[in-house]
Amino acid sequence: MALRFLMDGSEGAGVTLLLAHGAGAPMDSGAMSASTEALAAAGLRVARFEFDYMAARRQSGARKPPPRAETLEGEYRAAIQALGVAGPLIIGGKSMGGRVASMIADDLHAEGRIAGLLCLGYPFHPIGKSEQLRTAHLAGMRTPALIAQGTRDLFGTRDEVATYALSPRIEILWLEDGDHDLKPRKAVSGFSAADHLRTMAARVSAWAARITKS
Numbered sequence: 418m419a420l421r422f423l424m425d426g427s428e429g430a431g432v433t434l435l436l437a438h439g440a441g442a443p444m445d446s447g448a449m450s451a452s453t454e455a456l457a458a459a460g461l462r463v464a465r466f467e468f469d470y471m472a473a474r475r476q477s478g479a480r481k482p483p484p485r486a487e488t489l490e491g492e493y494r495a496a497i498q499a500l501g502v503a504g505p506l507i508i509g510g511k512s513m514g515g516r517v518a519s520m521i522a523d524d525l526h527a528e529g530r531i532a533g534l535l536c537l538g539y540p541f542h543p544i545g546k547s548e549q550l551r552t553a554h555l556a557g558m559r560t561p562a563l564i565a566q567g568t569r570d571l572f573g574t575r576d577e578v579a580t581y582a583l584s585p586r587i588e589i590l591w592l593e594d595g596d597h598d599l600k601p602r603k604a605v606s607g608f609s610a611a612d613h614l615r616t617m618a619a620r621v622s623a624w625a626a627r628i629t630k631s
Contacts, residue, residue: 420466420495420496420499421466421467421472422464422465422466422499422500423444423445423453423464423465423466424462424463424464424465425453425454425456425457425462425463425465426456426457426460426461426462426463427457427460427462428462430460430461430462431460431504431505431626431629432461432462432504432505432506432507432532432625432626432629433461433462433463433464433500433502433504433505433506433507434456434461434462434463434464434506434507434508434509434535434621434625435464435466435496435497435500435502435506435507435508435509436449436452436453436463436464436465436466436508436509436510436511436514436535436537437465437466437467437468437493437496437509437510437511437513437514437515437517437518438465438467438468438471438510438511438513438514439510439511439512439513439514439538440483440512440513441483442511443467443471443474443475444465444466444467444471445465448511448598448599449465449511451610451614452511452537452599452614452617452618453465454614455614455615455617455618456617456618456621456622458618459618459619459621459622460622461618461621461622461625464500464502466496466500468483468484468489468492468493469492470483470484471483483513486513486516486517486520487520489517490517490520490521493508493517493518493521494521494525497525497530497531505532505625505629506530506531506532507531507532507533507534507535507625507628508521508522508525508531508533508534508535509534509535509536509537510535510536510537511537511538512537512538512539512540512572512597513540515534515535515536515537515538515539515564516536516539516540516551518534518536519534519536519539519554519555519558519562520554522534522558522560522562523554523558523559523560525560526559526560526561527559531560532561532625532628532629533560533561533562533563533624533625533628533629534558534560534561534562534563535562535563535564535565535621536562536563536564536565537565537599537617538565538566538567538570538572538597538598538599539564539566539572539573540572540573541572541573541577541578541581542572542573542577543572544571544572545571547577550581552581552582552583555581555583555584555587556582556583556584557584558583558584558586558587559584559586560586561586561588561624561628562584562586562587562588563587563588563589563590563620563621563624564587564588564589564590565589565590565592565599565617565620565621566578566589566590566591566592566595566599567591567592567594567595567596567597567598567599567600567601567613568591568592568593568594568595569594569595569596570595570596570597571596571597572597575591588624590616590617590620592608592613592616592617593606593608594606594608595613598610599613599614599617600613601613
């Protein structure tokens with residue numbers, strides 16, 4: 418299936434982000450679009466793409482379960498190749514998209530093809546199955562990485578993640594009372610979704626500038 422990108426942000430931006438979607442929602446979902454808008458407003462160039470199974474849903478309308486994350490590594494590599502960014506590139510995505518990117522990040526970073534990894538709501542474990550961790554490869558990660566995570570994310574809360582063995586190369590931005598889409602309950606936290614997205618984008622922009630500084 419032909420690969421299609423959604424591009425946002427200035428073509429003259431110093432850093433490009435390549436983001437993949439989560440398991441159940443497409444690249445133009447409300448959550449991804451809101452995050453992309455905030456990142457572009459912070460001065461980053463953002464490219465979004467879909468894995469074949471999600472692109473096929475647009476044509477058939479059938480909601481088949483997503484494939485195992487491990488089987489999508491080749492598609493992510495193909496997207497990097499097709500995008501053909503000349504300058505600094507950071508890969509990542511929302512939930513499963515970020516997880517797939519994390520699986521190939523170290524090889525690509527060692528080859529000098531990417532500068533870092535960005536995960537928007539990492540799925541540390543399936544909901545309700547906290548014993549089924551998806552963190553083994555994160556313990557020894559060598560790629561500079563930033564994870565933006567809500568403190569009440571059902572795929573990994575702040576208290577849970579504090580017990581995990583994660584590489585010192587991984588930075589985590591905790592967003593108070595945020596869910597898996599980084600959205601807080603304003604009455605509880607005092608923050609709005611827009612507040613958290615601005616905070617996330619500002620942190621990503623500063624982090625990206627730091628890891629790509631020559």
